[in-house]
Amino acid sequence: MKYVRFQKDNQIFYGIVENDKVMKLEGDLFGKYAKTDVQYDLEQVTLLAPCSPSKVVAVGLNYRDHAKEMGEALPDVPKIFLKASTCVIGPEEKIVIPQMSKRVDYEAEIAAVIKKTAKNITADQAGEYILGYTCLNDVTARDLQKSDGQWTRGKSFDTFAPIGPYISDEIDANGVDIKLLLNGEQKQHSNTSNFIWKIEELVSFISQVMTLLPGDVITTGTPSGIGPMKQGDCVEVVIEGLGTLRNYVE
CATH class of the missing domain: 3.90.850.10 (Fumarylacetoacetase-like, C-terminal domain)
Known part of the structure; x- marks a missing residue:
């Protein structure tokens, strides 16, 4: 899997990259999450740092x-x-x-x-x-x-x-x-x-x-x-x- 954290329409989500598409996840990558049917082209989203570490x-x-x-x-x-x-x-x-x-x-x-x-x-x-x-x-x-x-x-x-x-x-x-x-x-x-x-x-x-x-x-x-x-x-x-x-x- 290739995981991303991205911004779309002023909201931040986690996603999975497959074939230059970003599949939106519901939930927290480091907790419970589920795949959704929502997909975006990579060009349609802004990739952020893929995690927010405490350190x-x-x-x-x-x-x-x-x-x-x-x-x-x-x-x-x-x-x-x-x-x-x-x-x-x-x-x-x-x-x-x-x-x-x-x-x-x-x-x-x-x-x-x-x-x-x-x-x-x-x-x-x-x-x-x-x-x-x-x-x-x-x-x-x-x-x-x-x-x-x-x-x-x-x-x-x-x-x-x-x-x-x-x-x-x-x-x-x-x-x-x-x-x-x-x-x-x-x-x-x-x-x-x-x-x-x-x-x-x-x-x-x-x-x-x-x-x-x-x-x-x-x-x-x-x-x-x-x-x-x-x-x-x-x-x-x-x-x-x-x-x-x-x-x-x-």
Whole structure:
């Protein structure tokens, strides 16, 4: 299934994408819902961020090529941090560069969306708690991240977590191609087979730290090739089987 959250006639709904059509759902994707007979062409609706997480949990280093790029040894345990829920925006929305930052970077990532409350689960159990996967751009004020030492400010400005265009349960998330295009030019390219920790291991590890709630997002780190964006840029996260998350910078 490919799940979306969309706006139509000033109302917000969940839906399922089939053959470039959006089938409207009645109810809550993370609770009880039912399919309806109402369908729209994709062009007739506005796709939103596919979920509204209580938190976005991010992993600081999870690709072997990125660790090499940063000159860092492979960590013994995942480095995790939080991005504010107010960072989240959807496809085609604008990333706003804050006045207090002189360098804002893109980071292409694949993210898991939690289906049901998870606490102290094992990696073998994790698949039961994942609704599916989506594209995420872990936008970062790099200068502030470095100056602060801890990452909350540099990672949590409004608009710093574009997510979408949908959530899919149809891929092997530990073995897909991932790219970032800046104004059509490829800047990042790797495969999630280069993960240090598989997604199920990350979900398990994080669930031992904090309770994961339905709709929460776990984003799994970025490959090598990170770099800055500027006003007027078009930035696209392209993941095999998940499509393209496109945003613009202002």
